Amino acid sequence: MTYIIVGGSAGLGRAIAKKFASEKNDLIIISSDLRDTKPLASDLEIRYGVNVTPLQMSLSKIPITIKEVDEALENLSPLTGLILPIGFNDPNDIPGIDDKNFFELVNTNFTSVCLFINHFLPILKKLSNTTIIGFGSIAAIRGRSLNATYAASKRALESYFESLRHFVVNSPLTVQFYMIGYIDTNLSFGANMTLFKPAQVDRLADIVFNNRLRDFGTTFYPKYWKIIKILLPIVPWSVFKKFKK
Numbered sequence: 001m002t003y004i005i006v007g008g009s010a011g012l013g014r015a016i017a018k019k020f021a022s023e024k025n026d027l028i029i030i031s032s033d034l035r036d037t038k039p040l041a042s043d044l045e046i047r048y049g050v051n052v053t054p055l056q057m058s059l060s061k062i063p064i065t066i067k068e069v070d071e072a073l074e075n076l077s078p079l080t081g082l083i084l085p086i087g088f089n090d091p092n093d094i095p096g097i098d099d100k101n102f103f104e105l106v107n108t109n110f111t112s113v114c115l116f117i118n119h120f121l122p123i124l125k126k127l128s129n130t131t132i133i134g135f136g137s138i139a140a141i142r143g144r145s146l147n148a149t150y151a152a153s154k155r156a157l158e159s160y161f162e163s164l165r166h167f168v169v170n171s172p173l174t175v176q177f178y179m180i181g182y183i184d185t186n187l188s189f190g191a192n193m194t195l196f197k198p199a200q201v202d203r204l205a206d207i208v209f210n211n212r213l214r215d216f217g218t219t220f221y222p223k224y225w226k227i228i229k230i231l232l233p234i235v236p237w238s239v240f241k242k243f244k245k
Helices: 011-022 034-048 067-073 099-126 148-167 201-210 225-234
Strands: 002-006 026-031 052-056 079-084 130-137 173-180 218-221
Touching (some): 002 011, 011 034, 011 201, 026 034, 026 067, 034 052, 079 099, 099 130, 099 173, 130 148, 173 201, 218 225
Parallel strands (some): 002 026, 002 079, 026 052, 079 130, 130 173
């Protein structure tokens, strides 16, 4: 079985790659820099005796070319899943951000993810026990000044996964979406986490693997963010507008 991991070089993607390789799955790991993925691929192949193909691809600019991924799949076991732990933010991401950074954020966090799904969807729908797994962010619960484009992209991605799950009803394909709170990755660096301790990324990787074929739709990690998802939208504007950081 082969899984494609888009954004597999660091943080959550790296943890997922390690977990799936340890369970004897072949992998294609995609990142923007082979200096990150080549050493990881070599380590996983030696440690677990699986085939791991690292590929370099920029997701910040459209169109993206998936030809290399298709060619790599020809030499691996059948495609079983598409896992998309890709995430990119910018400390200057506020309303009014320059066009270049705006499009890089939207393309990386939303457009390229959807294009990957669209490309492999016909294949995965035909095979048994396949999965597409996406990852959102609690930043999308309610928009604030900071991470404006990132949050909007993740909210759009959540909607796309809802539509995708509805589209594949009665097919063998499972569609899952994780709403992620603060976890111990580079995306949490600099965040104000006075109230919330970053959760363990390795634990999340275990959860993703163990539940990869469950049809739960959307879930939260850590679980308590589900309560915040319910409460935060009803916080009065007079209070919410004071949360600037």
